[in-house]
Amino acid sequence: MRQAATELRKTLAELNFDETHAANLTVGKRLEYFRTILAPKRVGEGRHRHVYGVNGHYVVKVPADAAYRNINTAEWNIFRRRQRAGSKWSLPAEPAKCCMVKIAGTKLLVMERLSSVCTPDNKRKPRDWPKWVYRIDCCQCGKDRDGKVVAFDYGTDGGAFKR
Numbered sequence: 764m765r766q767a768a769t770e771l772r773k774t775l776a777e778l779n780f781d782e783t784h785a786a787n788l789t790v791g792k793r794l795e796y797f798r799t800i801l802a803p804k805r806v807g808e809g810r811h812r813h814v815y816g817v818n819g820h821y822v823v824k825v826p827a828d829a830a831y832r833n834i835n836t837a838e839w840n841i842f843r844r845r846q847r848a849g850s851k852w853s854l855p856a857e858p859a860k861c862c863m864v865k866i867a868g869t870k871l872l873v874m875e876r877l878s879s880v881c882t883p884d885n886k887r888k889p890r891d892w893p894k895w896v897y898r899i900d901c902c903q904c905g906k907d908r909d910g911k912v913v914a915f916d917y918g919t920d921g922g923a924f925k926r
């Protein structure tokens with residue numbers, strides 16, 4: 764995830780994002796501005812966040828409302844816990860890699876882009892996926908670049924990442 768912040772800034776620059784303009788907006792209007800700027804890159808939408816492609820192998824998650832900002836923070840905290848644990852990670856569940864990037868005072872979550880995603884709409888769950896997937900809300904998981912199954916919507920996780 765080392766390149767994530769650079770790639771997000773590059774993507775925003777290509778879309779003519781105006782950081783000074785963004786910084787002068789209220790939180791809600793600023794999130795709306797991010798969503799408008801990133802609209803051509805849209806890859807998906809959930810109840811709480813709109814998701815857009817970023818250069819390279821990433822997506823960025825923008826809250827649909829200021830009230831949902833804590834979901835990005837919760838995901839980032841779980842992933843940091845996963846990173847710190849290293850080989851001592853004792854849970855079967857694996858979170859997708861992510862990192863928080865602060866732009867114009869707004870925290871955005873950049874996450875590795877997955878393939879074969881299972882969403883509440885498509886419910887695509889290949890049979891060979893590990894059992895812990897069923898402990899993630901609506902099995903919202905996908906495959907990373909190494910073909911490993913990881914969860915992508917785990918900020919409101921009900922159990923799979925509880926200690």
Ligand SMILES: Nc1ncnc2c1ncn2[C@@H]1O[C@H](COP(=O)(O)OP(=O)(O)O)[C@@H](O)[C@H]1O
Nearest residue numbers: 807808809810811812814875876877882915916
């Ligand atoms: N890491 C990812 N890679 C590819 N697509 C993703 C990724 N994360 C989210 N998406 C897409 O964006 C949609 C919404 O993202 P999600 O994290 O589930 O938001 P919400 O918390 O609002 O449900 C997903 O259903 C999926 O289609």
Ligand SMILES: [Mg+2]
Nearest residue numbers: 809810903916
């Ligand atoms: Mg979701």
